Amino acid sequence: MSVATSAASAPAKGSPKPWPILPMIELATLAALVATPFVLANRPELITLMTNILILSLLAVSFDLCWGFSGIMSYGQALFFGVAGYVIALVGRDLEFSQMWATLPLAMLVGGLLAAGLAAFLLLGRKTPTSIFVAFGTLTGAYAAERLVAGWQYVGAGNGLSAIKLMSLGQYEFVEGFEFYSVALILLLIVYLVSRVIVRSQLGLVLAGMRQNEERLAFFGYRVQVFKALIFTFAGSIAGLSGALYSYHQGFTGPTNLGPGLSTTAVIYCLFGGSGTLIGPVLGTVAIELLSYVLADTDAIKQYWTVILGIVLLVVVMFQPTGLLGLVVSSRERIGSFGKRGAR
Amino acid sequence: MALLEVRAVTKVYGLLRALDGVDLTVEAGTFHGLIGPNGSGKSTLLKSIAGAHYATTGSVTFAGTDITTAPPYQRSRLGLSLKFQITAVLGELSVYDNVLLALQSTESRFALLASRSRKRLHGEVMHALERFNLADRADDLAAELSHGEQQWLEIAMALAPRPKLLLLDEPTGGMSPEERRITGELLAPIKSECALIIVEHDLDFIKNICDRLTVLDQGRVLGDGSVAEIERDARVQEIYTSRV
Secondary structure (H helix, E strand, C coil), rough: CCCCCCCCCCCCCCCCCCCCCHHHHHHHHHHHHHHHHHHHCHHHHHHHHHHHHHHHHHHHHHHHHHHHHHHCCCCHHHHHHHHHHHHHHHHHHHHHHEEEEHHHHHHHHHHHHHHHHHHHCCCCCCCCCCHHHHHHHHHHHHHHHHHHHHHHHHHHHHHECCCCCEEEHHHHEEECCCCHHHHHHHHHHHHHHHHHHCCCCCHHHHHHHHHHHHHHHHHEEEEEEEHHHHHHHHHHHHHHHHHHHHHHHCEECCCCHHHHHHHHHHHHHHHCCCCCCCCCHHHHHHHHHHHHHCCCCCCCHHHHHHHHHHEEEEEHHHHHHCCHHHHCCCCCHCCCCCCCCCCC | CEEEEEEEEEEEEEEEEEEEEEEECCCCCCCCEEECCCCHHHHHHHHHHHCCCCCCEEEECCEEEEECCCCCCHHHHCCCCEEEECCCCCCCHHHHEEEEEHHHHHHHHHHHHHHCCCHHHHHHHHHHHHCCCCHCCCCCCCHCCCHHHHHHHHHHHHHCCCEEEEEECCCCCCCCCHHHHHHHHHHHHHHCCCCEEEEECCCHHHHHHEEEEEEEEEEEEEEEEEEHHHCCCHHHHHHHHHCC
C-alpha cells in the first residue's frame, strides 16, 4: 500500500529518549537504606524510627500499586494492615505462637483474602464501579472496622492489644534494633522487586492502560474488573504483611491502625513521594516521617509542627501532583516500558 | 447466515426512544454504512452492537451467538471491534504499546506476567503500524500524534486483533480533506479481512467505500439497500435536502 503520510498537522516527531534517572534513585535509596543501621549504630532510637519507616513504606507501596499503577482509589489500605496486625497479635496471645515463617504469610493471607472479599463487593459487580464508589467503599470499610474493633472487648476494644508476643524465628526473638531493621529491609526489597516485575511486565501494560481508559480496554477484550481485583488483592496482602511487622515492632496494635486516618496517611506518603513509581512512596514515607520526627523534636515549633507538616503536604499535593519524584523524573520515564528488555 | 443480525432493537432513555424497532443485517465481507441526520440513532445503534450499552428490547446476534446482553469483553472475544467516536488512544503509552495492548488481550494473565508474548507479537504490531503509516512513530507517545494520526492509530488498534466485524464511529471526524482521502485508501484493503459498519457524516466518503447503506431517522430505519438504491430513494433525499 502506498499512501502518502499526512505531515501537515503532525507535530515534531517524538521526544528524545530520557536519561534513566529512576533506576539511579532506586539504587541510591537501596544503598542509603543498607548503610543506615551502620551509620546510626550509636542512635538506636533512630534505627527504631527507620524500621518503622521501612514497614510503613510497604503500606505506601501497596497503595501505589492500587492507585498509581491501576487507578483504584483505595482509601482502605489500613483495613488490611490493621486486621492482619490484630490477627498476629491474637495468634501470639491465644496460641502463644509467633514464628515469622508462619505468621507473616498468615498476615499476607489475611490481608489478601480481606481485599479479595472487598474487591468482590466493590469491583466485580455487573456495572463498572466509579472511582468515587470504590474510594467511599474502601473508606467506609476501614471506618466500620475501626468502630467495630473499638467496641469489641475480645480484641481489647479502644485500648487495643499490647505486649504482643515478639516475632521469632526458631529460638531467636526479634526486638527493636539492627535485626528487626534487617528483616524489614529484606522484606521491603522482596516486595519491591516483585512489584517492579509486575508493573514492568505485559500485565503492567494492561494496568497502565486500565488506569488511563478502562472502557477502551474492555472493548479490547480485557476483563478489566478482574485485573483490578487481582492487583487489589495483591496490594492487600502487602498491606497485611506491613501490618503484622508493625504490630510486632510496636508490641501494640489498636483501632487507629485499621481506620481512615492511617489509610489517608498511606495516600499522602504516596502522593508526596510520587505515585506510579514504586520508589516514590518509599521516599515519601521517609520524607514525611523524618520531617515529622524533626519538627516534633524542635522546641521552637513543637506545638505547631503538625500544622506546618500539613501545609507542606498541601503545597506539594496541590502544586506538584507528580510528587517529589516528578521534579526529577519525566512522565515518559515514570510510565516506562513493558515486557522483556531487548524483546523488540 | 448473516454475520450480524439486529432484530427489533429499541433503546429508551427516559422519555426518549433513541432506537425504535431497528432491524439491520450485515453479511461477512461487506462494508455497511449507517447514515442519517444528527440524533437519528446511528451512534446509539453502534453502541448497542458493541456493548457500550444494552438494547432495551430486541436482540443482537453475532456469528450465531446472541450477544444482546453480553459485556463488551465477550463481544470483543467473539470478533467484534470498535473504534470510538471520540479518539480513545492511550496517550501516556507509546504508539507501539497501544497496538500491543490491543493484540495481547487473549493472552492468559500468567503469560502477561511472564511477558511471554511481546517478542512473538512484535511482527503483528509492526504490520498493524506499517499499514497505517505509523511504523516510524512506534516509540513516540500516542499523545504526541496529530489528531488524524491518532484516528489512524485507533483504527490500527481496532483491526490488529483480526476482528470479524469492525465498527467505526465517525473515523474521519476532525480530519482534513487530505486525511479523509488517505483514510478511505487505508480502509479499502481491509474488505478482504472483515466486515465493516461505519457511521459517518461525510456522505461522499461513505458512498465511496460502502456496499450497502442503512438510513436512520428519529430512531427508525428509513431505508436500507445498495448505495445506488439509497441514492434513488425519495424519502432519503427528502431528509437530506430538508434537514441536513
